[in-house]
Amino acid sequence: MESWIVKNLWLIPALPLLAAGLSALLPRPFRKASATLAIGSMSGAFLLSVVAFVHALKNSGPDSAKEFFNFAWLQFASGDVGVLKLGWVLDPLTAVMLVMVTFVGTLIFIYSVGYMAHDENFTRFFTFLSLFAAAMLGIVIANNLLLLFMSWELVGLASYLLIGFWYHKPSAAAAAKKAFITTRIGDVFFLLGIVWLYHETGTLLFYDNGNGCLEQTALSKMVTHATVGGLAVSAAIGILIFIGAIGKSGQFPLHVWLPDAMEGPTPVSALIHAATMVAAGVFLVARTYPLFEVTLPGLAGDSAATVSTALQVVTWIGAITAFFAATIAVAQNDIKRILAYSTCSQLGYMMIGLGTGGVAVGMFHLITHAFFKALLFMGAGSVIHGCHDEQDIRKMGGIRNYMPATFLTYAVGMMALSGFPLFFSGFWSKDAILHAAHSWSVSHIPFYLGVAGAFLTAFYMTRQMALVFWGKYRGHERPAVATKTPQLLALKEEIEPHESPRVMTVPLILLAICTVGLSLIGTPAWPWFQDFLGSHHSEGFTKDTVQIIMISGLVFLLGVGLGVGFYGYVKRKTASEPDPLERLPLGMHTWFAKKYGIDELYELTVIRFNAWAARACAFLDEWVWGGVVAIVSYVTLAFAWLNRAIDEFVINLGFDRGCERVSRGGSLLSRLQEGRVQVYLRVLGGALVVLVLFLIWGGGK
Amino acid sequence: MLNQMTLSFAIIAILIIAGATAAMTFRNLVHCALAVAVAFAGLAFAYLQLNAQFVGLAQILVYVGAVAILIVFAVLLTRGGEAAEKKVFSASWIWGGAIAVAVFGVLAWAIQHSFASQREPLPEAGASVKQIGTALMTKYVLPLEVIGLLLTAALIGAVIIAMREEDKSK
């Protein structure tokens, strides 16, 4: 059953890794070489993933056995338990993720050739990109929680390097640090979860012919144990792992790093926030889903299973994030920050989907979102590129006349994100989530939050579109250039935005096509995708499906209408004008703009506490340990003094005597060798004579 | 034929001794170099006469062709070429001469009284280049490699030693 592709799944991450290693060795001028290397390896990985996908398609189905390939990695203790086995798994989940990541990744690579064209650290950038892609693919194919964790950390590292790519900008460096540390917080819990899981099940392999940690025996073993508060061990571990996911995919408490991460180059934002890194969290939950969903009655075979605690946590966190990130996004002015917050909220949706509807729902939104969010980010990048690195949407406007291709593709992305009914993938995926949330047995609040979030999404996307693409260009506050003198024309050239090069627009167009096309594979009418992921009970267009569709369509129209009302008609003349939303009651707008002051909150609590702890440690170090050390040192000093005294008055005297004699003898000897070669030679000759004489008379016979 | 042998031997011996003595006594260094070249050539003839054709020619190639030239270059590079120095012999040359004479004395005495030198010469014994080549490539291949290494090292070393060191002024 082990086919070639399953055995050699490792090739997929290996290719970009190789590219990273090679281009790390390339000297700076070899720009083309490194770009070719990265893109070539990535597209190679894409082809392989397509092969894998086809393979997965062949033996997919409701009861498709997971295909995996395990091998013993290292022997840390004697016996069979002491063998640490790694491996990779190929199931629909992996296949879909592989294709998505490699495809979007390839497009982003190509795009960044254009975007980074003027950067002198071109090769370094591609090295990091390839490393990132390799790590991400490693996460995707891992069949072992440890392997997954390693790749996970690698992703963290790569994202750190990429966000801080322009490390000379202090803000970028700070953002990189922030991202790294924040995600670390989540990873600590993740690691705890791993350790606990290993303690419980004795294996970290997901699937291992029945003794994997995600398989029946282990699960039942875990779910039967209960820890504090009657929480099942499985649920507890699930929550720990989920915290890791929170950190990575910027869910509510740990989302702070994500908007700041916009300091990185835009392709990086696209890669990290759209396609891969943040999706990693969702993917992690999806991968370990059995751990989450398992419950005692569920094991007992009770079909109307109660929802496990872990899933509830997932859902609530998702719902909160979905709503509240959307509210923040409303009031942002940085084009990329808006997208970042919307990413947060979309991830929240995915979490809701996972929590309420199962793997398929969440994953479907993940995939669609990956495409249109990558599209949006790259479009934003193209806009920024065109407006001479201007990121403030208030300073833009009327761009659509300057860069039509970007405008159209961006519009498609916006439609998808804000859920334009029936034609765009985003609509269907979000709709599925809402539907799942609506039919959730625990509570309906997530549903309402989701709907509100959808409304806000439509609203702020409309706002962004209006500010960026409509109206007139506000980039230069100076009067428009009328006279036609050449230098003024040149000035015009320089200040007016311009369309991006082909290498940047073509990926946009491709992505736009995919964005529209994907909507065909997940509709309730023909839920091929959900069936493929194999955990779906579709009932076609039933009454409440239609009802949900109506609702979300309505919500969309409302949002767009409001947006147009606020920003479409009242065109802002200058960049400095106040935002119409600021007229909202009780200073909500300021709250939004301040992101609920969560950063400040952390500043006040966590970081201050941290600093305080550090100071305490310093104090301890200085006075307690320092004191001990000082005492020890004094004792040592005393000994040293004693030694010295002994040396001085006992040993040295004796030595001096001896040395004098030796030196006198030496000076006597040195008379013989005053450095004249010929004298030595003479001695040699004499010695020869003596020797021969001795031979003749003495030893001769 | 023997008298011819001895005749040529005498000529060669005189050539060698004269060359060597001249090389050791002339005041002008270049003359010394030329004289020693003569001595080397004489030695080469001696080898030829001893049927050591290859060695003899190698002797000329290496000593007359290379070493003598080297010496000449060194002489000119150390400004020894122009005028003869005032003091040619070192202060205590008596000692040196005495020791040299003593060495010759004992060696000659030993040669005269050693049984080895009483042996009569064998009939023709020679070595063709082919034999030498095979010997070098089979039995003596390791020494050959070592010599190659040594020569390379000597080449590089000589270049580096004689290279003009950057003046410390800068």
Place this chain on the structure above:
Amino acid sequence: MADLDQIFVTLKHWLLGQFANVLPECWLPIISILLSLAPILIVFPSFFAIMTVMERKGLGRIQNRYGPNRVGPFGLLQPAADGIKALIKEDVVPRAADKLVHFLAPLVLVVTAFTVYAVLPIGRNMVVLDLDAGLLFFFAVGAASELAVFMAGWSSRNKYALLGAMRAVAQMVSYEIPLILATISVVMITGTLSLPQIVLAQGTYAGLLPDWFVFTPWGFAGFILFMIAANAEANRSPFDLPEGESEIIAGYFIEYSGFKFALFFLAEYVSLFAISGLGITLFLGGWNAPFPALAFIPSWAWFFIKLIALMCLFIWTRGTLPRLRQDQLMNFAWKFMIPMVLINLIATALWRFIDAGLTRWFVCGAIVVIAYLLLGRGLMQGKKIAKRTYRFAD
């Protein structure tokens, strides 16, 4: 036509027989050696005389002027006139000069130049002494000439002379290495140092071409390298820095006049013939005829035909190429010639061990050509080679 081919050999034996009647036994070896030396001492100087005329006329043609054309028919008697002039000219020796060395230098030079011919097979069975290590002998004696050059330059007590001598010696030493290494490849193939045997090894004919070593990849490269190095050894243009008239008036023999000066010229040309003869022997099949059909022409004739051809090549080179600079000279020797020759050795070894067939042609050819291209590129980096332009008098 064997008798015509062997005519000189038979003549010598006949003369030897005549002497045997009148002289005691022990003299015969000396007589025979003298009998073989005499023709060399007669033929090559006269060849030198002809060559001077040829060269001057050829250079004249190349430089678009008449050569010597006054003395005798077409100026053919020019060398005789020069000889007489040199003989009756006063022999000036600088006062400061080191008399003895100054006197010895030209003699040593001429002697070494002539000694070299002892091992050169001028025709079938026409070699003075067939040494087992003939090639080594050739180079050993040739090496001795460097000392003579130095003697000449140093003893004249003239800064130009010393400069020229130093240049000459440095140049000879550096170009001796590629010279010898280039010949080594032939030795590797034939497995002998004796020149007559090397000639015999090239005596056969393979289809259209004779089995001369110049018709193999390594042989071709080796021949060209050998000729370049020989050109430098003989201090001829474009390597004539040691006697560059425009820089150091005549180099190491600036202070010589009259007959000694002529001796220097003689020695130079004679050694040039000798080294060309070596080239012929090693690469051009010695005295072998290029085609079996032409074998009726006697071997010594072939040798001289080839010699004249090479002489024309030398004259042509001299008339064509400008003089190098000292650093260019050294760079060329150490950065191009020596690596090239070493690579050629490798190619030869492969040729020796790959059995006959097209493969070894391809392999060796590829090695040589690639090495040439790479080295050439490497040396030509960043150099601007302007196209030469010609101006004709009209």
Place this chain on the structure above:
Amino acid sequence: MTPLAGYLLLSAMLFAIGLAGALTRRNAIIVLIGIELMLNAANLNFIAFWRFGPNPEALTGMMFVIFAIAVAAAEAAVGLALIIAIYRHYKTTAVDEVNHLKG
């Protein structure tokens, strides 16, 4: 007097001359020449013994001389280079003036 003894005496004479030169001359180059002469004397010995030895077929003596010549060439090169370096440093080549180890 047999030829072997003649050659041996000759080489002994050569050796003595070289030694005398090396012992008495002040100029380092001449000292080097003297050493070269001694080396050649040894070579002559080897060749003589090879020629008149019991079995010349074993080319031991000859091989020894060949290697000795190679070594001597290397030695001359390095030695002269050293002398030139010394001359640059002390502006003299007199061995009895160059008598302290550190410059």
